[in-house]
Amino acid sequence: MAKAVRVHGVGGPEVMAYEDVTVGDPGAGEVRLKQDFVGLNYIDTYHRTGAYPMPTPFTIGLEAAGIVDAVGDGVDAFKPGDRVAYAAPPIGAYASERLIPWHRLIKLPDSISTEKAAGMMLQGMTVEYLLRRTYPVKKGDTVLFQAAAGGVGLIACQWLKQIGATVIGTVGSEEKAEQAKAHGCDHIIYYNKEDVAKKVREITDGAGVPVVYDGVGKSTLDGSLDSLKPRGLFVSFGAASGPIENFNLGVLSAKGSLFMTRPTLMTYTASREDLVESATALFDAVGKGLKIEINQRYALADAVQAHKDLEARKTTGSTIFVV
Known part of the structure; x- marks a missing residue:
C-alpha cells in the first residue's frame, strides 16, 4: 500500500x-x-x-x-x-x-x-527565474539577498558568483553567516541586530542596489525598499515572516520611483518550454560547480x-x- x-x-x-x-x-x-x-x-x-x-x-x-x-x-x-x-x-x-x-x-x-x-529542483529553478528572468543580473551588479543562508539563498549566492555579481546577504546567526560566506556571499548583514538599509548604503558608498530579492516578506519590507537605488526593483518571492498587506503604492514614488513584483515559479515554468529551459539552466549551473x-x-x-x-x-x- x-x-x-x-x-x-x-x-x-x-x-x-x-x-x-x-x-x-x-x-x-x-x-x-x-x-x-x-x-x-x-x-x-x-x-x-x-x-x-x-x-x-x-x-x-x-x-x-x-x-x-x-x-x-x-x-x-x-x-x-x-x-x-x-x-x-x-x-x-x-x-x-x-x-x-x-x-x-x-x-x-x-x-x-x-x-x-x-x-x-524547486529552489534551484526559483533561483534561475529570479536571477535570469525577473531581473537579469549582470556581471558587476551588486544585489541584496534577504535570508542568504536558506535553501534558495545558498543556491542564489553561488549562482550570483558564477554571473560575476557582488552579493550582500542577510542572516540571523553566526552559523548562518559562515554558511552564506562559504557559498559566495561577499558581505554579511545581521538582520536581527543591524540596520539593513544603512549597512547596504555603507557597502555601496551610498548608492544602494539595483535589485533586492526578498523571500521573507512583512518583516523585511522596509529595509529592502530603503536599500534600493532610484528605479530599483524589489522582488518579493516569499513571505516567511508573513504576507505584505495593505501596501501604499505611493511609497514607491517617495523612495525613488521604485518597481515591485511578486513572481512565482509556477508562472515562470507554466509552459513545457519554459520548464525545460529552466531545469536545463539549473543542471548547467550545477555542472559548473554550483553545490x-x-x-x-x-x-x-x-x-x-x-x-x-x-x-x-x-x-x-x-x-x-x-x-
Whole structure:
C-alpha cells in the first residue's frame, strides 16, 4: 500500500497525517511514479495553513524525484525505469507513489542523483527565474539577498558568483553567516541586530542596489525598499515572516520611483518550454560547480516535525524526505 502525508484541515503542522492511499493506473497523458525522495519547501506551509487555499483533504507537496513505474496512453517522452524529478503542480508530492501529468516531469541527467534532484529542483529553478528572468543580473551588479543562508539563498549566492555579481546577504546567526560566506556571499548583514538599509548604503558608498530579492516578506519590507537605488526593483518571492498587506503604492514614488513584483515559479515554468529551459539552466549551473547542500533529512512519516523545524528557522540549505 502506498503512503502519503494528507492535510485534512488547515492549520499547524499537526493537521498533517501519514496514511495509506490508493494509487491507480495512469490515465492518458499521465505517469505513475515510485518516489524515492521528496523536497520540503516553505510553500508547503502556505498550503498547509490555508494561506494558499486548497480544498481539503489533499496530499501536500510540490517537489520530488523517483522512477517512472508506468505510463498512460499518449506518453512517449518517458518510459518505465526513467529517473525523473519535478517541482510543479499538481500538488501531491509527499507520497511514496503518485500520478502526475508527463509534461510536468524532467528527465534527470546521469550527473544528477535522484536525492540531489529532490533537494534542488524547486529552489534551484526559483533561483534561475529570479536571477535570469525577473531581473537579469549582470556581471558587476551588486544585489541584496534577504535570508542568504536558506535553501534558495545558498543556491542564489553561488549562482550570483558564477554571473560575476557582488552579493550582500542577510542572516540571523553566526552559523548562518559562515554558511552564506562559504557559498559566495561577499558581505554579511545581521538582520536581527543591524540596520539593513544603512549597512547596504555603507557597502555601496551610498548608492544602494539595483535589485533586492526578498523571500521573507512583512518583516523585511522596509529595509529592502530603503536599500534600493532610484528605479530599483524589489522582488518579493516569499513571505516567511508573513504576507505584505495593505501596501501604499505611493511609497514607491517617495523612495525613488521604485518597481515591485511578486513572481512565482509556477508562472515562470507554466509552459513545457519554459520548464525545460529552466531545469536545463539549473543542471548547467550545477555542472559548473554550483553545490546543492542537503542539510536535513527526515522520514516522510516525520513531516510534522520537519514543518515545525522549518517554521522555527532551524533548517539551512535544502531539506528532503526519504521515502
